[in-house]
Amino acid sequence: MPTIHDVARLAEVSIKTVSNVLNDYPHVRPATRQRVQAAIDALDYQPNLSARGLRSGRTGLVSLIVPDLTNAYFAELADVVMRAAEAQGLSVIIAQSGADRERELSLIRGPRMQMVDGILFSALALSEDDNDLLAAIKKPMVLLGERILHGPKDHVTMRNVEGSQAATAHLLERGRRRIVALGGDSAQGVGSAALRLEGYRRAHAAAGVEVDEDLVVEVVGWFRSTGAAAMREFLARGIPFDGLVAFNDLIALGAMRVLQEAGLQIPRDVAVIGFDDIDETRYSLPTLSTIDPGRSEIAEVALRFLADQFDHPDAARAPRDHLTAFRVVERESSASAR
Amino acid sequence: MPTIHDVARLAEVSIKTVSNVLNDYPHVRPATRQRVQAAIDALDYQPNLSARGLRSGRTGLVSLIVPDLTNAYFAELADVVMRAAEAQGLSVIIAQSGADRERELSLIRGPRMQMVDGILFSALALSEDDNDLLAAIKKPMVLLGERILHGPKDHVTMRNVEGSQAATAHLLERGRRRIVALGGDSAQGVGSAALRLEGYRRAHAAAGVEVDEDLVVEVVGWFRSTGAAAMREFLARGIPFDGLVAFNDLIALGAMRVLQEAGLQIPRDVAVIGFDDIDETRYSLPTLSTIDPGRSEIAEVALRFLADQFDHPDAARAPRDHLTAFRVVERESSASAR
DNA sequence: GTGAAAGCGCTAACAC
DNA sequence: GTGTTAGCGCTTTCAC
Numbered sequence: 001m002p003t004i005h006d007v008a009r010l011a012e013v014s015i016k017t018v019s020n021v022l023n024d025y026p027h028v029r030p031a032t033r034q035r036v037q038a039a040i041d042a043l044d045y046q047p048n049l050s051a052r053g054l055r056s057g058r059t060g061l062v063s064l065i066v067p068d069l070t071n072a073y074f075a076e077l078a079d080v081v082m083r084a085a086e087a088q089g090l091s092v093i094i095a096q097s098g099a100d101r102e103r104e105l106s107l108i109r110g111p112r113m114q115m116v117d118g119i120l121f122s123a124l125a126l127s128e129d130d131n132d133l134l135a136a137i138k139k140p141m142v143l144l145g146e147r148i149l150h151g152p153k154d155h156v157t158m159r160n161v162e163g164s165q166a167a168t169a170h171l172l173e174r175g176r177r178r179i180v181a182l183g184g185d186s187a188q189g190v191g192s193a194a195l196r197l198e199g200y201r202r203a204h205a206a207a208g209v210e211v212d213e214d215l216v217v218e219v220v221g222w223f224r225s226t227g228a229a230a231m232r233e234f235l236a237r238g239i240p241f242d243g244l245v246a247f248n249d250l251i252a253l254g255a256m257r258v259l260q261e262a263g264l265q266i267p268r269d270v271a272v273i274g275f276d277d278i279d280e281t282r283y284s285l286p287t288l289s290t291i292d293p294g295r296s297e298i299a300e301v302a303l304r305f306l307a308d309q310f311d312h313p314d315a316a317r318a319p320r321d322h323l324t325a326f327r328v329v330e331r332e333s334s335a336s337a338r
Numbered sequence: 339m340p341t342i343h344d345v346a347r348l349a350e351v352s353i354k355t356v357s358n359v360l361n362d363y364p365h366v367r368p369a370t371r372q373r374v375q376a377a378i379d380a381l382d383y384q385p386n387l388s389a390r391g392l393r394s395g396r397t398g399l400v401s402l403i404v405p406d407l408t409n410a411y412f413a414e415l416a417d418v419v420m421r422a423a424e425a426q427g428l429s430v431i432i433a434q435s436g437a438d439r440e441r442e443l444s445l446i447r448g449p450r451m452q453m454v455d456g457i458l459f460s461a462l463a464l465s466e467d468d469n470d471l472l473a474a475i476k477k478p479m480v481l482l483g484e485r486i487l488h489g490p491k492d493h494v495t496m497r498n499v500e501g502s503q504a505a506t507a508h509l510l511e512r513g514r515r516r517i518v519a520l521g522g523d524s525a526q527g528v529g530s531a532a533l534r535l536e537g538y539r540r541a542h543a544a545a546g547v548e549v550d551e552d553l554v555v556e557v558v559g560w561f562r563s564t565g566a567a568a569m570r571e572f573l574a575r576g577i578p579f580d581g582l583v584a585f586n587d588l589i590a591l592g593a594m595r596v597l598q599e600a601g602l603q604i605p606r607d608v609a610v611i612g613f614d615d616i617d618e619t620r621y622s623l624p625t626l627s628t629i630d631p632g633r634s635e636i637a638e639v640a641l642r643f644l645a646d647q648f649d650h651p652d653a654a655r656a657p658r659d660h661l662t663a664f665r666v667v668e669r670e671s672s673a674s675a676r
Numbered sequence: 677g678t679g680a681a682a683g684c685g686c687t688a689a690c691a692c
Numbered sequence: 693g694t695g696t697t698a699g700c701g702c703t704t705t706c707a708c
Contacts, residue, residue: 003685014695019687027693049453050391051685054700059388060450061431068417070617075413079406082434091431091450093399096420112429115387115397224621257623279408280618283562285595341701352679357703365677389701392684 002043011039022047053115062090062306063116065107067099067124071223072278073248074122077144080299081120088303090117101125108137118306123147127191140309142302146192149321154305156322158293160192163326164199165206167273167291168245170328172207174336176243176271182230182255183219183247196247196275214239219251227254235262242270249274249281249290256284256333272333286332294324340381349377360385391453400428400644401454403445405437405462409561410616411586412460415482418637419458426641428455439463446475456644461485465529478647480640485529487659492643494660496631498530501664502537503544505611505629506583508666510545512674514581514609517542520568520593521557521585534585534613552577557589565592573600580608587612587619587628594622594671610671624670632662 004022008015013036020028021036028036039045053059064081066074078094085092093116097104104125113119118140126134128148134141135152143155171179181200185193197216204211214237219230227250235258244259246252252274256266264270266286274281274290281288301322309315342360346353351374358366359374366374377383391397402419404412416432423430431454435442442463451457456478464472466486472479473490481493509517519538523531535554542549552575557568565588573596582597584590590612594604602608604624612619612628619626639660647653 005685015686016688016696017694020694023687029693032693046449046452048392048685049449050388050397051700052687053388053453054386054392054684054702055686055688057700059453069407069413069420070410070417072408072410072413075407075410078432079408079434082407082432091433093429093431094416094420095429096417111384111387112398114384115391224618228621254621257621260623280562283566283592283595285598285623343701353702354679354704355677358678361703367677370677386701389684390703392686392700393702393704395684 001048002045003048004045006043007036007039007045010043011036058117058310059115060090061093061116062118062120062303063093063095063107063113064120064122065095065097065104066122067097069094069096071250072280073250073276076278077122077295077299080296081302084296084299084303088307090303097124099124105133108134108141113137113139117310118142120144120302120306121153124191140306140313142305142309144298144302146195152319154302154309154320154322156298156302156305156324158291158298158326159323160195161199161202163275163291163293164196164245164247165203166199166326166328167275168200168203169207170273170289170330170334171243171245171271172203172209174243174271174334177209178212178215178241179243179245180234180241181216181245181247182227182234183222183251184216185218185220187220193247196245200245215241219247222248222251224250224254224257227251228258229254231255231258235259244270244272246272246274249276249278249288252288252290252333253280253284256286256288266333267335273328274333277329281329281331284333286335289331289334290329292327292329294326297324339386340383342383342385344381345374345377345383348381349374396455396648397453398428399431399454400456400458400641401431401433401445401451402458402460403433403435403442404460405435407432407434409588410618411588411614414616415460415633415637418634419640422634422637422641426645428641435462437462443471446472446479451475451477455648456480458482458640458644459491462529478644478651480643480647482636482640483530484533490657492640492647492658492660494636494640494643494662496629496636496664497661498533499537499540501613501629501631502534502583502585503541504537504664504666505613506538506541507545508611508627508668508672509581509583509609510541510547512581512609512672515547516550516553516579517581517583518553518555518572518579519583519585520555520565520572521560521589522554523556523558525558531585534583538583553579557585560586560589562588562592562595565589566596567592569593569596573597582608582610584610584612587614587616587626590626590628590671591618591622594624594626604671605673609673611666615667619667619669622671624673627669627672628667630665630667632664635662 004015004018007018082092122144141153143153146157184197219226274288277290277292281290342353342356345356420430460482479491481491484495522535557564612626615628615630619628
């Protein structure tokens with residue numbers, strides 16, 4: 001492997017000049033720059049990034065910690081994060097926590113974090129009770145999602161309450177009055193579940209419709225399977241309903257399947273809306289209305305926050321919060337005609 | 339940040355001894371080891387991985403290049419690759435190529451590859467015509483998938499022809515005689531499409547059933563949307579059929595949706611089988627029969643090959659090939675009763 | 677079993 | 693505008 005010295009020798013300059021060229025230092029004579037570039041090309045030289053990282057303290061790597069990439073929401077999040085990172089010349093190391101507390105902790109404190117410039121952390125097990133543990137992390141870090149709303153780090157998430165309120169209002173406006181809320185999780189305490197349930201309640205209050213607590217259904221773990229199981233149990237209870245707000249798209253897709261097996265038509269008998277706008281919602285049968293959480297914005301802002309932290313390492317400013325704009329996406333599952 | 343010197347000072351040993359402890363060098367007196375460990379804990383010392391990488395030439399990083407993480411197949415592949423990597427103490431940098439030739443090239447030759455120990459490359463645009471370009475890459479590399487079957491690098495993939503043959507046979511055995519093959523792509527030349535089409539033909543030959551070329555339908559780009567569009571066009575042609583082999587699950591899911599919109603029942607009117615065994619196939623309506631490509635095996639073997647290349651950098655042995663075991667997964671979409 | 681010292685390839689302070 | 697040089701934190705060779 002050629003080094004900067006080989007390039008310098010071939011171009012008949014010092015290594016400093018080569019380094020200047022590599023780092024786009026402006027005060028290099030064009031002729032010199034050209035000669036150096038020619039040598040770089042001739043040798044097919046690539047800078048050793050470990051050496052650069054050691055010297056500069058910056059590796060150009062960020063870590064993205066998510067619960068599980070096989071969850072379409074996080075795969076799509078990873079996609080936009082990687083695009084936003086690349087735009088800043090950063091590469092992304094992805095790690096899966098499995099939503100496990102011990103794993104989340106060992107990931108954010110583990111040796112690998114030593115070699116990244118910053119961490120994008122989508123927490124699912126750690127909570128605000130662990131704020132002191134998070135505060136102990138000195139690396140630049142941005143929290144994603146709603147598990148930790150008021151943590152010691154910058155934070156980016158969607159407007160959960162408002163999003164869920166809009167989703168619920170969407171069904172209320174279409175004349176539905178007995179809307180199931182699928183996805184609460186009282187054990188979880190805080191997090192998306194509580195916020196989305198709050199939005200559900202607010203929409204009812206705003207519309208002057210009372211919430212029947214029988215319609216508020218818990219789902220532990222937001223997967224197709226748990227959504228399907230919860231809906232199966234709910235149907236068995238024989239409680240009448242005409243709408244369904246699912247707290248993520250996977251729950252909605254699992255539930256839709258059960259509804260259809262039971263002979264119910266969507267949206268005629270039950271209007272359905274989900275949350276996340278994963279790609280699959282465009283192709284399900286029927287296509288699924290949902291809330292677009294503004295994923296690209298989440299990724300872009302999160303990386304901007306991270307870059308700010310790189311650039312001002314000891315700025316002791318209060319952690320920032322950014323709430324992205326969401327959008328109600330109407331598809332077949334909540335189409336107006338009934 | 340504490341360094342190895344700080345640890346050495348606190349433990350009252352030399353940095354060599356600290357290094358020995360860190361690297362599990364066996365000949366360290368237990369008492370010494372313990373003292374060093376105490377100092378490491380006290381200082382919350384973590385080795386600087388850039389320095390280690392510079393010195394040792396190994397970063398503990400591998401790159402996984404896939405077309406697109408939002409495609410469930412690749413997200414699930416990334417999942418198993420990350421698990422297998424972690425078992426070897428490696429972290430994974432994921433990069434998306436968008437199935438674009440220029441991007442594939444710039445990724446495998448780009449500066450970031452300089453800092454990884456090896457590359458897992460799921461090519462979709464480069465082909466065997468580019469073998470010389472691939473051979474020029476000196477980094478350990480393993481090719482994934484069937485785009486490049488006989489390249490200059492170790493290679494891991496599923497048994498495409500046999501898998502497709504089994505899928506087709508599965509429908510033939512259930513009495514289907516007019517089976518649509520959805521997913522051919524003549525422009526692509528080689529790759530999964532051609533192999534899976536070959537399997538389709540072999541199954542027919544083996545069963546003594548002639549292939550009606552009208553039933554062989556091209557799909558450019560293997561997504562839900564293209565599967566749906568291709569099926570829509572095919573239906574418009576009014577050609578009778580009673581079975582469908584889709585060359586991946588997304589095509590199958592898109593096509594199933596169109597079939598159902600058209601009032602056809604699955605599997606009664608059309609039995610359907612896909613390819614890849616993505617999670618969604620367990621929850622679609624109906625659940626989708628498919629071919630499980632042995633993803634975990636792909637990941638494990640690929641990483642084993644990579645590790646072999648790390649350990650024997652200049653072993654000039656011929657590139658190895660590994661074909662994984664597949665499995666026909668029967669679900670509702672091809673259930674026998676009709 | 678442990679220590680001293682060299683050096684991996686780069687950046688940046690400083691000199692000219 | 694370009695050259696010289698120190699040193700980032702680690703592994704490793706070679707003594708002892």
